[in-house]
Amino acid sequence: MATTFMSTTLGQAAVAIDIKGLYAAYQRQPVLENINLQFPAGKWTAIVGPNGAGKSTLFHVLTGSMKPLRGSVQAFDQPISTHRKAGHIAYMAQREAIEWDFPVSVWETVMGGRYGHMRNDPLWRRLLPSRWYDRRHAEAVREALQAVDMLGLAERPIGALSGGQKKRVLLARALAQQASILLLDEPLAGVDPPSERLILDVLARERLAGRTVIMVTHDMPGARRHVDHVVLINRFIRGVGSPDEMLSDAKLAELAVSSIEQSAHDAQVAEASSFTAAQG
Amino acid sequence: MAELMEALGLFGDALVSGLIAALMVIVNLLPGSISDAFQYAFMQRALLTSVLVGAICGILSCYVVLKRWSLLGDAISHAVLPGVAIAYLLGWPFFIGAFITGALTSVGIGAIERHTRIKSDAAMGLMFTGAFALGIVLISKIASSTHLMHILFGNVLGVQQSALLLTLVASVIALLVVWLAYRPLLLYAFDPQQAQALGFNTSVIHYGLILLLTLTIVASLETVGIILVVAMLITPGATAHLLTDRFKTMMLISVGVGVSSAVIGLWLSVVLDVASGGTIVLVATSWFFIALLFSPKHGLLLRQWRRWRMG
Numbered sequence: 209m210a211t212t213f214m215s216t217t218l219g220q221a222a223v224a225i226d227i228k229g230l231y232a233a234y235q236r237q238p239v240l241e242n243i244n245l246q247f248p249a250g251k252w253t254a255i256v257g258p259n260g261a262g263k264s265t266l267f268h269v270l271t272g273s274m275k276p277l278r279g280s281v282q283a284f285d286q287p288i289s290t291h292r293k294a295g296h297i298a299y300m301a302q303r304e305a306i307e308w309d310f311p312v313s314v315w316e317t318v319m320g321g322r323y324g325h326m327r328n329d330p331l332w333r334r335l336l337p338s339r340w341y342d343r344r345h346a347e348a349v350r351e352a353l354q355a356v357d358m359l360g361l362a363e364r365p366i367g368a369l370s371g372g373q374k375k376r377v378l379l380a381r382a383l384a385q386q387a388s389i390l391l392l393d394e395p396l397a398g399v400d401p402p403s404e405r406l407i408l409d410v411l412a413r414e415r416l417a418g419r420t421v422i423m424v425t426h427d428m429p430g431a432r433r434h435v436d437h438v439v440l441i442n443r444f445i446r447g448v449g450s451p452d453e454m455l456s457d458a459k460l461a462e463l464a465v466s467s468i469e470q471s472a473h474d475a476q477v478a479e480a481s482s483f484t485a486a487q488g
Numbered sequence: 489m490a491e492l493m494e495a496l497g498l499f500g501d502a503l504v505s506g507l508i509a510a511l512m513v514i515v516n517l518l519p520g521s522i523s524d525a526f527q528y529a530f531m532q533r534a535l536l537t538s539v540l541v542g543a544i545c546g547i548l549s550c551y552v553v554l555k556r557w558s559l560l561g562d563a564i565s566h567a568v569l570p571g572v573a574i575a576y577l578l579g580w581p582f583f584i585g586a587f588i589t590g591a592l593t594s595v596g597i598g599a600i601e602r603h604t605r606i607k608s609d610a611a612m613g614l615m616f617t618g619a620f621a622l623g624i625v626l627i628s629k630i631a632s633s634t635h636l637m638h639i640l641f642g643n644v645l646g647v648q649q650s651a652l653l654l655t656l657v658a659s660v661i662a663l664l665v666v667w668l669a670y671r672p673l674l675l676y677a678f679d680p681q682q683a684q685a686l687g688f689n690t691s692v693i694h695y696g697l698i699l700l701l702t703l704t705i706v707a708s709l710e711t712v713g714i715i716l717v718v719a720m721l722i723t724p725g726a727t728a729h730l731l732t733d734r735f736k737t738m739m740l741i742s743v744g745v746g747v748s749s750a751v752i753g754l755w756l757s758v759v760l761d762v763a764s765g766g767t768i769v770l771v772a773t774s775w776f777f778i779a780l781l782f783s784p785k786h787g788l789l790l791r792q793w794r795r796w797r798m799g
Contacts, residue, residue, distance in 0.1 A: 235605065271685035293687035301681055310554060310678050311733045320678070323671050324686035335667070365733035381682075391685075 224249040224389055224420040225270070225288070230279030232265050239265045241444055243279065249388075252411065252421040254431055256454070257441040258464065263424040264302070266441070267393050271299050283389065291389070295324030298387035300378050302394050308367045314377050315362040318349045321384035345384075352384035355410050372403035379407060383414070390414060392423040396431065408434055500653045507656075508532045511539065525758050533652055534644045538750035538768070540655045541711045541720065544662045546746030548704045549725030550739050551697060554677050559609060560594065560698075562718040563616035565705045567593035569623025569714055572639055577630060583654050583706045590702040593619050595695075642713030642765035644754060651710045658707035665700055673697065674735060711750070712765040720746060723772040730779045730786045745775050 223246045230243040240262040247253050257263050268274035269281065272292055283291040291297050298321065322345040326334060333341060353359040356376040361369070366377060375395065382390055395411070396404050412434055415421050425431060438454035440446040440463050447454055447463075512532065515523045526535055552561050568586040575585025593615050600611040627636050638646070666673065675683045676693045684690050701721070708717045728741035753768030760767070781789050 268681075271681060272687070273681050273684040273690075289687065292685060295686060297685060299682060299685035301679065305681060306679055307554070309729075311729065311735050311738050312674075312678060313734070316735070317678075320675055320682060323675055323683075323688075326671065334671075367733065385686075 222249040226282045228280045231277040232269055233277055243445060247422055249420050250418050251436040252415045253437045253439060254435045255424045255439045255441055261442040263441060264393055267391055267424060270391055295385060296387050297389045298382040298385040300382040300392040300395055303374050312366055314358060314364050314366060317366055317377055318352055318380045318384050321381040322348060348384045348386055352380040355383055356380045371398055372400045375399050389420045394425060395423055396425060504652055508536050511535055525755060530645055533647050534754055537644060537647045537652050537655050537711055538754045539747050540659045541708045542746035542750035543743050544659045544704050545708055545720035546724045546743035547662060547666055547739060548701055549721050549742050551677055552721045553725035553729055558722050559612050561701060561721040563612040564590045564594050564702050565714050565717045566616040567619035568705060569620050570626055573623050573626035586706045587702055589619060591699060594698045640713050640715050641763060642711050644711045644764045647710050655707045658703050662700055662704060712768055716765050716769045719769040723776050727776045727779045730783045749775060
């Protein structure tokens with residue numbers, strides 16, 4: 209099992225996120241094992257793997273909603289939580305993770321991306337009615353909505369949007385944060401072709417502006433031309449390299465096989481343990 | 489220390505008298521056939537309590553409905569019973585005991601959910617029925633059945649000054665917290681993972697909201713009782729959710745529904761000489777069905793009308 213360090217393939221680029229010896233599990237079911245990964249700063253990396261490979265779990269660890277069993281995660285040589293608190297890490301959730309019936313408008317949703325920065329404003333100001341206070345953050349929200357071509361729908365309730373529009377609102381919320389690291393969970397899933405093109409363009413611009421873009425995806429013909437690096441993952445790191453190397457048919461077939469072997473191996477282990485349990 | 493408490497007590501009494509006087513100004517604008525019922529001191533206390541309970545339940549109701557915490561609210565309200573009994577045994581004010589067992593139960597539910605394979609609905613069901621059963625057993629040993637009835641179904645006409653003060657304090661705390669932590673609470677209710685990614689301490693927000701819910705339930709006990717308090721935590725928010733797509737508007741409507749149900753229900757219960765807690769909840773339920781039928785956006789009638797026009 210090749211657990212390649214990205215730095216070995218990528219030369220001297222500065223490291224945005226550094227994951228060392230990470231293990232994570234759901235209810236004692238291992239999901240990620242021995243993950244060592246360095247995401248270079250200012251680059252666009254895609255994390256690719258089959259369903260249930262632990263991609264989203266990796267993001268849950270990075271956003272702090274899941275505690276790893278073992279291992280450390282640093283961002284720019286500091287614990288990642290420090291950067292979360294400073295608002296340096298923006299996260300775009302999957303569409304299904306959100307309650308679209310919630311009574312908020314597009315504008316208010318995107319303003320949510322500013323909430324981290326608002327903690328730096330003095331308390332008395334934050335307690336003003338949002339009509340006055342929000343102005344200080346309105347410019348970032350407007351820019352973000354403009355970037356995803358949703359400014360015209362700013363006052364819409366989020367429940368009244370189409371699937372592609374919902375994705376764009378979630379992306380705008382991440383953009384409004386003006387963070388140095390963008391984590392995107394399946395930004396292209398279930399999106400119509402025009403929206404996909406728009407999202408890829410926006411992300412390409414963010415990368416040019418020096419931001420680190422990390423996205424999870426399980427199929428990526430459209431993204432292939434844009435990304436700098438691809439990480440193949442299926443519980444373990446299965447490969448790290450350029451899109452052409454990693455997304456070759458042979459490599460992807462290997463990834464699919466590894467997931468079949470994995471489940472066969474799991475079944476064997478389960479059988480063996482139930483056998484010993486029966487013996488004892 | 490004792491002097492301080494006394495001064496606070498005096499301040500509270502003065503505040504209550506002031507608020508009652510303000511309410512009576514409004515009540516006296518109404519026709520005599522309605523305002524006559526409110527000439528007695530106990531009715532005035534009941535009125536102020538109802539207004540406060542309607543308001544804080546209305547506020548909390550928005551979070552309960554949007555976070556799908558209805559069953560949790562039901563669980564906490566039932567779990568309060570053994571606390572009332574224990575406080576009675578130890579000679580404490582009832583709300584301290586109620587608050588402790590309510591909070592303990594909600595923490596217990598969270599712990600079972602997180603550390604075992606039991607799912608949350610089962611965890612809630614078993615914890616609150618267990619606590620409620622303990623409460624019934626304790627109370628059957630120490631108090632009369634009228635006492636139990638008052639706890640279970642509320643007795644707003646018999647509200648004492650101390651309980652009214654507690655409700656006032658709880659209302660002020662709830663209002664302050666929702667105002668000061670408006671954005672973290674909103675973000676947590678809407679998208680907890682985003683709140684986490686922005687570095688908010690979501691366990692503090694989570695348990696803070698649960699404590700606030702417990703406080704609201706304890707403060708509403710005298711008015712609608714343990715069994716029906718959860719209605720005041722669901723119905724106003726659900727009604728408001730049918731009427732608007734803005735969170736702040738939802739909160740205003742929800743408070744309106746809560747307060748109007750409590751006041752109209754109180755008055756109706758006196759005029760008709762029926763149980764006040766039940767009447768208050770029935771008025772709230774009526775509001776809900778009116779909204780369900782006539783809401784401009786999410787109501788059934790207009791939706792049918794539009795469908796008929798289209799088809």
